[in-house]
Amino acid sequence: MGQVYSGQCHCGAVKFEVNTDLQPVVRCNCSLCRRKGALMHRTEQENFTLLKGAENLGCYQFHTHKAEHYFCKTCGIYTHHRPRMNPALVGVNVGCLDGVDSALLPDAELIDGASFD
Numbered sequence: 001m002g003q004v005y006s007g008q009c010h011c012g013a014v015k016f017e018v019n020t021d022l023q024p025v026v027r028c029n030c031s032l033c034r035r036k037g038a039l040m041h042r043t044e045q046e047n048f049t050l051l052k053g054a055e056n057l058g059c060y061q062f063h064t065h066k067a068e069h070y071f072c073k074t075c076g077i078y079t080h081h082r083p084r085m086n087p088a089l090v091g092v093n094v095g096c097l098d099g100v101d102s103a104l105l106p107d108a109e110l111i112d113g114a115s116f117d
């Protein structure tokens with residue numbers, strides 16, 4: 001069933017909540033994600049609530065321009081994205097979640113985003 005995790009960017013301008021069991025945690029090797037190096041978790045759009053900072057979000061798009069990669073315009077931190085392969089999902093940056101120690105999470109699954117680049 002999951003629990004509610006609070007998340008925020010580094011400066012706190014952007015805050016969100018996500019209701020999830022946080023499994024699985026994934027990494028992606030596409031040209032963007034390998035630069036970000038973020039641990040991510042994907043869940044249904046309805047489990048994600050942006051609480052604050054919509055106006056402070058930048059959206060980066062590349063290649064097919066279907067995926068939407070959001071980041072805080074102030075601190076630059078990637079908070080969440082809408083994946084190209086499944087726009088019904090939202091991917092969140094696990095590193096933005098309060099109280100989650102990524103070192104204690106099970107090994108991340110690899111998404112082979114490079115093959116879709």
Ligand SMILES: [Zn+2]
Nearest residue numbers: 009011072075
């Ligand atoms: Zn910020």
